[in-house]
Each structure stands twice: as structure tokens, then as C-alpha cells.
Amino acid sequence: MAFTEEHEVRTLAVGDVRDIQDGVNLGRKSNQKISQWSHGKFEQYLTYKAQQVGVAVESIPEDYSTRTCSHCAQVATSPPRGRLYRCRNPECRLLLHRDANGAANICSRAVYGHYSKVQVTRITYRRPIQYRRRSAGDIGHVARRG
Ligand SMILES: [Zn+2]
Known part of the structure; x- marks a missing residue:
């Protein structure tokens, strides 16, 4: 601890x-x-x-913690299939490990009563995913909400 x-x-x-x-x-x-x-x-x-x-x-x-975007609160019609959460909101396009997205939502609900108030800024104690860049815009952003 x-x-x-x-x-x-x-x-x-x-x-x-x-x-x-x-x-x-x-x-x-x-x-x-x-x-x-x-x-x-x-x-x-x-x-x-x-x-x-x-x-x-x-x-x-x-x-719905795994299918709600921790950045923009958009709820996907289905849970993420792979290990990555990909937000379909064209204004957002968050790309984040699905567990980090879900954990941020649970933390947010615990503190604020609803999802998407807590943003992931850094992931520690977890082996990072090997990202394969397909295009320039393929790797999403992780941002803190003010
Ligand atoms: Zn989003």
C-alpha cells in the first residue's frame, strides 16, 4: 500500500x-x-x-462505465471489443486503454456522482499497449478537463 x-x-x-x-x-x-x-x-x-x-x-x-467516453461522456452502442476504447464522437476521438477509461469513469462517479469528470493524464503500473500507428491522426489524445 x-x-x-x-x-x-x-x-x-x-x-x-x-x-x-x-x-x-x-x-x-x-x-x-x-x-x-x-x-x-x-x-x-x-x-x-x-x-x-x-x-x-x-x-x-x-x-456503462466501459462504453462511456471518459473525456466527452458519449455512450457507445456497444462495449469496446479490443483493449482500446475508441470514442466515435468526431469532436473527441479519445483513444485510451479500455481499463483506464473505465477506471476514470468509476473514479469520476465516486467523486462527482457521474462519469466523465475525471480525465486520465498518465498510466502507471501497467504495461503499455504497443501502438501501431496507421495514420498521422491514429493516436488519440489524453487531456485533463479544467
Ligand atoms: Zn469522447
Whole structure:
């Protein structure tokens, strides 16, 4: 938990996959395992570890977090297929790792009550995607909203 101390983290916002409505269906058994075992066990462990360093854990419903653009709030008709979130809004065109996009939305909902207020400015502790540039405008932007 050195990270939480270093960055003076007070609360961890955790997406609650039990409320997931992104049209992802892994079958009844897998859904059950994820909703009742994996997430529950993960959150229990996280809460236990967080308590030891005085950090609270808040469970946040994450419906549509993976298909909502964390930059412009446009909701895509389907969840991203690959590892990248690509915003279809021509005014935005955000290109960001799908997990970073979803995490920004969950953090935003925890702090502001709705998505797209928190912008990803930097990704750490994650192996970066090897981007393959197809055209000059292929690599999107990551910006902070004022
Ligand atoms: Zn967008």
C-alpha cells in the first residue's frame, strides 16, 4: 500500500461488477462466479488491506462505465471489443486503454456522482499497449478537463 501513502489516498473506489450492464454475458456459471465469488473475495481482501493503512473502500456501480467516453461522456452502442476504447464522437476521438477509461469513469462517479469528470493524464503500473500507428491522426489524445 506504499502507493496510497505516497499519494495520500483516503478512499478506493471499486467498480461493482454485480451491476454490470454492458451486455457482457459469460454464461450463468461465470456470471455467478464473478458476481458472488471473485469480486466479493477481491473486495473483501482489498478492504482488509486498506483498513490496515486507514484507507476506506467504496463500492461503485459501474454500469456503462466501459462504453462511456471518459473525456466527452458519449455512450457507445456497444462495449469496446479490443483493449482500446475508441470514442466515435468526431469532436473527441479519445483513444485510451479500455481499463483506464473505465477506471476514470468509476473514479469520476465516486467523486462527482457521474462519469466523465475525471480525465486520465498518465498510466502507471501497467504495461503499455504497443501502438501501431496507421495514420498521422491514429493516436488519440489524453487531456485533463479544467
Ligand atoms: Zn469522447
